[in-house]
Amino acid sequence: MNCPQCKGYRLAPRELEPGLIAAGCSKCEGVLISLLNYRYWADYKRFSGPDGDEEIIAEDNEKAQLCPKCHRIMAKYRIGIEASNKIDLCANCDEAWLDSGEWSLLKRLDLQDKLPKIFTDAWQANIRKLRQTQQQKARYQNILGDDFERVEEFKSWLEAHVEADKIKQYLLY
Ligand SMILES: [Zn+2]
Ligand SMILES: [Zn+2]
Known part of the structure; x- marks a missing residue:
């Protein structure tokens, strides 16, 4: 799979958290998370908590992004009111794209176990x-x-x- 952000860069397996394997880009540091894997991982509650107090720089791509798997346009979902970041979701593949730093941001906001909830109408x-x-x-x-x-x-x-x-x-x- 190629990175949806960086031309010519391939996504490679990356352990986001112990037991949670995503597909990451070495250039932009974005990650593609399979929600199927995520739900399985979240059920076991292997959360590690926020990464200390250092400032989090969470990037956010503004443009419509194509799913690296099926090449359809991904939908954007706001995380909350604390940050303007949006997470891209391909409902077809059930995969979410997080830009560099967005996973740390979710952890900081204590939303690391709420990923599928963010994509609901009620949340939005x-x-x-x-x-x-x-x-x-x-x-x-x-x-x-x-x-x-x-x-x-x-x-x-x-x-x-x-x-x-x-x-x-x-x-x-
Ligand atoms: Zn990239
Ligand atoms: Zn897709």
Whole structure:
């Protein structure tokens, strides 16, 4: 199999974690993980935890990528709101492509056992929702500046109040 990123480079077996063999590229350090192997490995919970505290540089290819096995276009799935990285998946072959550093990133975010979950509609919908909330918050932060913190404090106080509805009515009166 050739690397989907680097012309002329072949993927070779690489032990990503003890017991988890992927196909890796020596040039871009990307890895192709068979989800079948992954599920088997994950069932035995042989996770090694994050690789220390050093900064993780996780690359992320932006372009549509072809599956190195069947040459169909792979779909991109966001990992979460903590990082903008997307993982490529070929649903046809059940193989996932991780760019250099993305496996370490998954471990850092404690998602190393959630790989198949990331590819579900529910996971992706939740990310969209969280991102919307984040964007709304940023918008109001921008408008309100230093007062935003007070508004946030008031908002949590209001939401916890038994007479929240009455207070809201009064505010709009
Ligand atoms: Zn490569
Ligand atoms: Zn494929």
